[in-house]
Amino acid sequence: MEDTNIYVLGAGSIGCLFSYYLKKYNNNVILITRDNNTKESKNQETNFEKSLSVEFKYKSSEGKLIDNDTIQCLVKTPTQISNNNEKIKILLITTKSPDTLEAIKTIESSLHSECTIILMQNGVLGTYSLLTEYFLTKNKHLNSPLPRILVGTTSNGSYRISPLNIVHAGKGTTYIGEPNGDYTTFYHENNTGSDNLELINHQFSPLQELNITVYTEAKDYTLKLLPLLQTKLIVNACLNPLTALFECLNGWIVDIIDTESQTIKNINTKDHPCSSMIKEICQEAAWVLVDDAKDKINNDNNNRENDATQNDQSFNFELPISLKHLSEKAKSQAEEWEKSVIDVAKKTCLNRNSMLQDIDAKRVTTEIEFLNGFLVKEATKKYIRILQEHSVFETPNQPILKVNEMLVRLIKIKSWIRSQN
Numbered sequence: 001m002e003d004t005n006i007y008v009l010g011a012g013s014i015g016c017l018f019s020y021y022l023k024k025y026n027n028n029v030i031l032i033t034r035d036n037n038t039k040e041s042k043n044q045e046t047n048f049e050k051s052l053s054v055e056f057k058y059k060s061s062e063g064k065l066i067d068n069d070t071i072q073c074l075v076k077t078p079t080q081i082s083n084n085n086e087k088i089k090i091l092l093i094t095t096k097s098p099d100t101l102e103a104i105k106t107i108e109s110s111l112h113s114e115c116t117i118i119l120m121q122n123g124v125l126g127t128y129s130l131l132t133e134y135f136l137t138k139n140k141h142l143n144s145p146l147p148r149i150l151v152g153t154t155s156n157g158s159y160r161i162s163p164l165n166i167v168h169a170g171k172g173t174t175y176i177g178e179p180n181g182d183y184t185t186f187y188h189e190n191n192t193g194s195d196n197l198e199l200i201n202h203q204f205s206p207l208q209e210l211n212i213t214v215y216t217e218a219k220d221y222t223l224k225l226l227p228l229l230q231t232k233l234i235v236n237a238c239l240n241p242l243t244a245l246f247e248c249l250n251g252w253i254v255d256i257i258d259t260e261s262q263t264i265k266n267i268n269t270k271d272h273p274c275s276s277m278i279k280e281i282c283q284e285a286a287w288v289l290v291d292d293a294k295d296k297i298n299n300d301n302n303n304r305e306n307d308a309t310q311n312d313q314s315f316n317f318e319l320p321i322s323l324k325h326l327s328e329k330a331k332s333q334a335e336e337w338e339k340s341v342i343d344v345a346k347k348t349c350l351n352r353n354s355m356l357q358d359i360d361a362k363r364v365t366t367e368i369e370f371l372n373g374f375l376v377k378e379a380t381k382k383y384i385r386i387l388q389e390h391s392v393f394e395t396p397n398q399p400i401l402k403v404n405e406m407l408v409r410l411i412k413i414k415s416w417i418r419s420q421n
């Protein structure tokens with residue numbers, strides 16, 4: 001199989017980490033950085049190679065502490081790629097979630113007609129939803145080819161010290177797969193040719209240090225990858241806004257951090273003032289994401305079968321969503337997520353969350369729209385769908401997810417005020 005150039009969009013810690021290991025395993029890697037809007041840089045014929053340094057903070061399998069390594073990596077701007085007439089066949093997107101759409105627009109003229117995009121981001125379910133909508137709209141109006149879009153998640157961290165200089169703190173595990181849904185179905189209607197998933201597998205799976213699994217079977221997405229992505233989403237939807245609002249380290253959301261020993265005290269979770277809020281975030285998420293064969297309709301005085309064909313103006317769906325709307329399956333999923341939140345918060349108790357860091361850095365946009373905001377958008381779609389099934393056509397005029405919607409609003413206000421002063 002011939003190796004294809006891999007373009008990495010987003011030179012943050014994950015982008016640099018993947019670039020480093022892809023290069024180390026003999027792939028051609030081009031790291032895309034932002035256009036530098038100075039006249040000089042636009043016209044300059046520059047050397048595209050730049051040093052990319054990684055400092056390793058984990059022990060190798062032999063128990064030795066490995067230190068630093070620097071490689072030469074091709075770094076280009078969208079303008080340079082376009083001027084060279086390069087066509088991108090594999091694109092790994094590692095930008096912060098809110099930057100995804102703007103970033104893709106800077107290079108979309110360079111996408112090959114058979115391009116595969118891999119999204120490897122924090123709010124990946126949200127960016128997937130955004131990008132698929134974007135490309136479908138473009139396809140409808142301009143008949144432009146759809147890229148194949150995959151999603152991925154990687155655990156275990158790297159962080160950035162300065163541009164093109166990162167720390168790899170521990171070996172992680174990475175999963176990549178193709179969501180199943182309308183976009184993928186539509187894509188495959190017209191793209192029956194080359195199997196680029198095999199190509200991705202061939203080029204990514206050798207990267208031992210990132211322990212990459214590419215799911216090539218469609219069923220593995222639903223059974224294996226989606227549950228991981230959802231759990232990660234819910235953990236972030238609890239940890240990020242709560243730590244950002246209360247300005248605390250991760251551990252404080254579920255426990256007490258002993259300042260002397262820098263460890264947690266393992267108090268009873270029920271005694272923690274955040275616990276009911278975490279519970280509610282998880283329950284609301286479970287209503288949105290757990291796919292019930294038949295939605296349990298909250299209609300206390302009304303036990304008759306709901307006939308979808310009948311115009312049912314008396315149909316009444318009580319908002320906001322709460323425990324009583326959940327099926328048994330959704331309830332137990334909410335409880336599992338709650339446990340994951342507590343577990344991750346304890347394991348990462350001394351971490352300063354990325355959303356708190358964004359707010360401290362006076363960034364006006366955080367990832368909130370791709371975490372709790374994503375849940376809110378999906379809840380709205382689901383609610384409207386349920387109403388339509390009962391031939392009720394109206395848009396919700398009150399919150400569907402009380403807690404998640406409130407968190408989105410509070411974080412937006414907080415990041416805005418902080419960015420102003």
Ligand SMILES: *[C@@H]1O[C@H](CO)[C@@H](O)[C@H](O)[C@H]1NC(C)=O
Pocket residue numbers: 033036038040041
């Ligand atoms: C952008 O241009 C400025 C001035 O020409 C230069 O100092 C800087 O290093 C450039 N940045 C990048 C990322 O190329």
Ligand SMILES: *[C@@H]1O[C@H](CO)[C@@H](O)[C@H](O)[C@H]1NC(C)=O
Pocket residue numbers: 053055067068165
């Ligand atoms: C690794 O790099 C860091 C900063 O990039 C530096 O402080 C440290 O001394 C380096 N370690 C070695 C062993 O070169």
Ligand SMILES: *[C@@H]1O[C@H](CO)[C@@H](O)[C@H](O)[C@H]1NC(C)=O
Pocket residue numbers: 155156157170171172348
């Ligand atoms: C990172 O991976 C190591 C083992 O490889 C594991 O012990 C540790 O808990 C992981 N850390 C995080 C934050 O996932």
Ligand SMILES: *[C@@H]1O[C@H](CO)[C@@H](O)[C@H](O)[C@H]1NC(C)=O
Pocket residue numbers: 139145146186187189190
């Ligand atoms: C697939 O091809 C048909 C016929 O050429 C066209 O009408 C349709 O828009 C295409 N769909 C996509 C997703 O490109």
Ligand SMILES: *[C@@H]1O[C@H](CO)[C@@H](O)[C@H](O)[C@H]1NC(C)=O
Pocket residue numbers: 171172173211213
């Ligand atoms: C690598 O991934 C596999 C499959 O997900 C997992 O079973 C294994 O424990 C991982 N290895 C390490 C060292 O994390």
